[in-house]
Amino acid sequence: MLKIWQKAVLALSLAGALVLAGCSSGAKEGEKPEKIRLDYAFYSPTSLALKKFGWAEEAFKKEGIEVEWIQSQGSNKALEFLNSDSVDFGSTAGAAALIAKDKGAPIESIYIYSQPEWTALVAADGSTIKDVKDLKGKKIAATFGTDPHIFLLRALADAGLSAKDVQIVNLQHADGANALLKGQVDAWAGLDPHMARTEVESGAKYIYRNPDFNTYGTLNVRSEFAKNHPKQVEQVIELYEKARKWTIEHPEEAAKLLSEEAGIKEDVAKKQLQRNNFEEPVPGSQHEKAISAAGEVLQKEEIVKKDTNIKDLVKKLINPKFAEKVINQ
Numbered sequence: 001m002l003k004i005w006q007k008a009v010l011a012l013s014l015a016g017a018l019v020l021a022g023c024s025s026g027a028k029e030g031e032k033p034e035k036i037r038l039d040y041a042f043y044s045p046t047s048l049a050l051k052k053f054g055w056a057e058e059a060f061k062k063e064g065i066e067v068e069w070i071q072s073q074g075s076n077k078a079l080e081f082l083n084s085d086s087v088d089f090g091s092t093a094g095a096a097a098l099i100a101k102d103k104g105a106p107i108e109s110i111y112i113y114s115q116p117e118w119t120a121l122v123a124a125d126g127s128t129i130k131d132v133k134d135l136k137g138k139k140i141a142a143t144f145g146t147d148p149h150i151f152l153l154r155a156l157a158d159a160g161l162s163a164k165d166v167q168i169v170n171l172q173h174a175d176g177a178n179a180l181l182k183g184q185v186d187a188w189a190g191l192d193p194h195m196a197r198t199e200v201e202s203g204a205k206y207i208y209r210n211p212d213f214n215t216y217g218t219l220n221v222r223s224e225f226a227k228n229h230p231k232q233v234e235q236v237i238e239l240y241e242k243a244r245k246w247t248i249e250h251p252e253e254a255a256k257l258l259s260e261e262a263g264i265k266e267d268v269a270k271k272q273l274q275r276n277n278f279e280e281p282v283p284g285s286q287h288e289k290a291i292s293a294a295g296e297v298l299q300k301e302e303i304v305k306k307d308t309n310i311k312d313l314v315k316k317l318i319n320p321k322f323a324e325k326v327i328n329q
Contacts, residue, residue, distance in 0.1 A: 033229055035066040036236070037087040039078055042193050042262040044091040044217055045254055045273060046113045050243040052257055059239060065232070074173050074191065076145040078220070082107050088225045089236055093147030094215035094287060095294035100145075101317045102304045108226055108319040111219040111237050112287060113244070115277040117211040119148040121155055122190040124180050125203035129187060132159035132208050138186035139167045141176030147215055148173070148189035154213045154297045163301055180204065192272040193262050200268050215294050216287050230322070237326045244278050282327050283320040291317070 038056060040047040050056060056067045070087050072078035075096035081087040083105050090107075092100075097109050121140075123129045129138070132155050142149040149168075156162055171179055173191040177198050180188040187207060190198065198204035219240060226233050247254045251273060258269040280286070288311075295310040304310070 031228070032063060033065060033088075033225070033232060035068055036060060036232060037068045037070060037089070038236070039070050039072040039081060039087045039090045041072040041074075041078065041091045042258070043074075043116070043118055043191060044113050045258055045276065046240060046243040046247050046278070047091055048257055048261050049246050049254065050239055052261070053243075053246075055239050055242055056236070059235060060232075074143050074146045076143055079105060079107075079145065082220060082222055085222070088222055090220050092218055092220055093150070094218045094291040095150045095298070096146050096215075097218055097220050098291050098295050098313060098317055099150075099298060099303060102308055102313055106223045107220045107317070108223055109218040109220050109283060109317050110226070110233065110319050110322045111240055112216050112281050112283055112323075113219050113240060113278075114217040115214075115280060116192070116217055117209070117214050117275040118192040118195070118217075118272075119151045119214055120190055120195065120209045121152065121207040122180065122188045122195060122198060122204050123186070123207050124183065125205065127186070127205065129207055132156060132161070135159075135187055135207070136161060136165050137167075139169055139184075140187045140189060141169045141171045141179050141185040142189035143173050143176065143191070144168075144170045146173070146191070148176075148191050150215070150294050150298065151210075151213050152189040153301055153303075154294065155208050155210065157297050157300070158210075192275065193258065193264050193268055196268045196271040196275075197264055200265070200271060212290070213294075215290050218283070218287075226319070226322075233322050234326050237323055241281065241327060244281060247273075248278050282323040283318045288314050288318055 040051045051069055060067055070081060072091055075092035078090035078092045079100045082090040097107060142152050153163060169185055173194050176188045177194040179185045181202055221233055255266055255269040255273055259266045292310050292314050295304055298304040
């Protein structure tokens with residue numbers, strides 16, 4: 001089980017911002033919003049393309065709608081922005097969105113921006129740690145409420161361990177990478193591009209990899225925005241589709257863009273992109289299954305409430321109707 005202070009930090013990071021909620025996008029149901037607020041993230045390469053080329057600004061300018069961009073450093077930050085009504089659309093891991101939904105976050109997962117292998121358990125070059133069982137009693141850096149944190153919990157459970165058998169240090173992704181390289185922690189639940197960077201530049205090694213434990217990259221919308229502005233939700237998905245197709249068709253340019261935006265070398269960016277599958281953008285049963293499996297582990301660790309029906313919660317979270325209308329028409 002997670003320690004009491006760990007649960008408190010997690011609850012604050014995912015749900016505490018709910019009390020900060022204010023006006024959404026300046027329009028009621030049926031009216032067009034004055035502004036659309038999108039996040040971008042280094043772990044979502046398609047969002048970088050969408051931001052770089054100004055496609056959203058171009059599309060919404062015709063309707064007199066302003067576009068605002070906010071950077072998310074991790075799923076926990078994207079969820080804070082969604083909860084505090086700082087963005088209308090936020091990029092997270094599917095399982096992280098599930099935790100937030102369980103805590104009352106007013107969000108829906110409407111689009112899959114990638115199927116990544118963006119997290120694994122990492123040790124520094126020269127470490128004697130060889131597998132997950134060797135982590136017992138060790139310090140491990142992870143960002144609470146994100147896919148790497150959830151990946152760590154699932155990996156521990158798979159090895160017959162739990163969070164109480166290790167010391168999880170709550171650090172934002174980049175800080176976790178630095179802590180690993182400085183020897184302040186024994187291992188790190190990594191996230192790309194930071195994980196690819198430590199591998200390429202510092203010789204970091206993988207303790208455990210499992211692509212199936214990486215939940216999908218989901219684009220989430222505030223439920224109020226989706227209810228009031230369904231047309232604009234469809235337009236945002238259309239724009240994400242344009243960015244997704246561009247990323248698939250221009251891998252070299254996409255790697256260069258990621259390199260420039262994230263401040264990483266191109267070979268690091270290429271390694272990150274190689275670990276992403278951009279082929280299944282419409283939320284479906286395979287996504288529900290992956291997120292449900294993560295939810296069951298989270299429930300055992302008491303991060304998701306004991307009385308929560310995981311399958312029902314996933315159904316409430318995942319809303320495929322917008323993507324189905326845009327992509328499958």
